[in-house]
Amino acid sequence: MTRVVFLLVPGVHLLDLAGPAQVFSTAAGFGHPYALSYVAEQPRITTAQGLPVAADLEWPSLSPEDLIVVPGWRTTGRPGSPGIGGTVLDALRAHHARGGTVASVCAGAEALGRAGLLDGRTCTTHHDVQEELARRHPKAVVVRDVLFTTDDRVITSAGIASGIDLALHLVAVRHGPAVAARVARQMVVYARRNGDQPQDSVMLRHRSHLDDVVHRAQDIVDARFDRPLRLPELAAAVGVGERTLSRHFTRATGLTPLRYQQALRLERAEHLIGHGATVDAAARSVGFEDPRMLRRLRGRRAA
Incomplete structure (x- = not known):
């Protein structure tokens, strides 16, 4: 059983959250067990679209096989808000230090940056906040115009629908491209690729x-x-x-x-x-x- 923990912050974008969650949930339905958890610093989060979402305050016990995903949130041209507490940043750092994978969607890359996980690594985020992310975290290597990047178990995506691409990539890495293609087909989405690399798999290349x-x-x-x-x-x-x-x-x-x-x-x-x-x-x-x-x-x- 692989646990996927979604870290929710006020103003979280629904698709940033729901897209990856649907990918892992669909994979679980095909016999690849994933347990999804939702954690926040407060028990109730209001999304950018106005929908209230309940979350756990306590982090579940995680192994190196598990994944933490930070969905993005509504910004006003700056990825620096909302506030993210030190306990959350410690949890991100500790999971990665134990060999776990951390991922972000859209402005969620800011949380990884604050945790120091972008230093010396390639990353990306939504085009509206790329320059600000690079300014706030000068040791990060911000890559423009790609769907997602992966560097030493730190995975970042450009935002909104690209979170689905990120999650499909993780499913393909863990279970093979055929499983990712099956999940994409079930969700009626194209199995897409990273924008800065050639298509790696014949199975995915011909599933669009x-x-x-x-x-x-x-x-x-x-x-x-x-x-x-x-x-x-x-x-x-x-x-x-x-x-x-x-x-x-x-x-x-x-x-x-x-x-x-x-x-x-x-x-x-x-x-x-x-x-x-x-x-x-x-x-x-x-x-x-x-x-x-x-x-x-x-x-x-x-x-």
Whole structure:
């Protein structure tokens, strides 16, 4: 069981809070247990949208596997308010020192800055308060125009909807990109990426669509990419004809089902080779009967 503690401050933005909470709650519904807690310095918090929210005053016991998330709050061009007490800052520092992960959404980066967790690390926040965050915390490396950053278990996001991207990233790191893609699909959002890096996963790269037939087909291919999978079998499994599946799949992903499977195999093979496997061993591991096919695919990508 992984515990996710949301630290709430007066004026917290609902989407900064609800977006990540929904991601972890959805992942829990898929069998990846998360326990969500809400902590504040007072028992009742009024959000920026006027909704009162109840919170616990006592912090739960946390392990290094657990996560603290600081959602952002309404600002007037300055991330420096509201007041955050020393006990809260001590809790953030202590959790990170024990090996835990801390994250922020939007102006919540200010809390991490006050705790000294941004010093010498890359971070980001909402574009309205980036300059002020950099001024208040000159040892921080504030990165502009990205969705989120991650640096030594300190993760910050740009704000509002990007908190969903941050949470999906954490789910992908902990449980794999296929789980993150499934969560994104359930939430009817795109599985997006960090703005300053290339897409890292074939699974996520080709999940930015809303075609349910194709998502169901991808679920099957993702789970069985290293085994033979014929188009008639795949089409029957999702309840459509072969031509219909091919047309939908190509339109949604830019690839045929076979090319998608090959891309998954190639990505996994490259990972194995990078960790010391021979080309022949990697080819067999990902399902290629003939290693020459893997060599051809690697050659095409390098060309």
